[in-house]
Amino acid sequence: MVVSPYSDTELAAEFERARALLLADKAREAAALFDRLVRLSPDGEVAPPSLFNSGLAHEALGDRALGAERYREVLRRFPDHAVARGARFRLARAAAALERWPELVEVARALLALEDLSVLEAVEARGALALGLVEQDLVDEAARHVALARDLIEAHRLGESGKPPLELAQVSFALGEVRRRRSEAITFVPVPANFGEALERRCQGLLDAQSAYTEAMRSLDAHWSAMAGYRIGRLYQQLHRDVMQVPPPRSADTPRKKQLFEGAMRLRYRVLLEKGQKMLAGTVGLGERTGEASSWVLRARDAQREIELALADEQAALAKLPFTEAELSAALDALKGEAPRKP
Secondary structure (H helix, E strand, C coil), X not given: CCCCCCCHHHHHHHHXXXXXXXXXXXHHHHHHHHHHHHHHCCCCCCHHHHHHHHHHHHHHCCCHHHHHHHHHHHHHHCCCCCHHHHHXXXXXXXXXXXXXXXXXXXXXXXXXXXXXXXXXHHHHHHHHHHHHHHCCCCHHHHHHXXXXXXXXXXXXXXXXXXCCCHHHHHHHHHHHHHHHHHHHCCCCCCCCCCHHHHHHHHHHHHHHHHHHHHHHHCCCCHHHHHHHHHHHHHHHHHHHHHHCCCCCCCCCCCHHHHHHHHHHHHHHXXXXXXXXXXXXXXXXXXXXXXXXXXXXXXXXXXXXXXXHHHHHHHHHHHHHCCCCHHHHHHHHHHHCCCCCCCC
């Protein structure tokens, strides 16, 4: 038994003081005071809201993991308290940010089991469930929940004018993930019977995924924008990697023809690296402007360096070939079935 040296009235006054600190953006002082209140009165009236507000304060300090721990404690100890509902939504958001996909699925399913969800809450829960599923390679099930969320969005005309609600960003990002995974399932080794058609489907899938990620950016939230920007940059980088694995055709039966094929491919698909580099540079710049320092910005910075090295390698490889760029352009025309251009 914990015996508090304070009366209920004094504890309530301390809670209000902590709440005022939190509202005044003094998260560190507020977090310490809320945590102290939970220790002083672990089963008292101030304990559930103190735990919840402690989670908010720790998140404001950038410690999402500790914030998530507080929300879990609310749900474990006070599942029927009024703050439990908010704790469940905050835990879902923290799990998504921390990339704890199994937990995100579990929390999202619990949210969908609630009977009094508003439209935006239902959209958020469906988006969270879809994201947790797709990141665990359950693409078809994720696509189903994305579709249900989008049906709600369209039926209620959410986000049609101005900045869309933040809840829509997660749905758009999950849609981008579904489209990305389906697109990248189309590979080119062994070479498909109809390479041109397969490449067209892969590229269309890339553009569809990019469209969904771009829609997520409309929320103007730095975290979702960083996630989406990184994914778009990687889309182009991965397509370049896959397409450059295509072996020379049978008609390239001499060393010279093989070199010509290699050079034409490098020249043609270098633009994919350039597009990816541009998007990743924008994502890194976003992190610097907004202070967003999540793992997604760090990944974008690493991928940007990878692309810079890849572009340098491409340039060096082209320089070693015994052809001018004009000759390689003519070879490109031949690959596309067009009449070669004159140098």
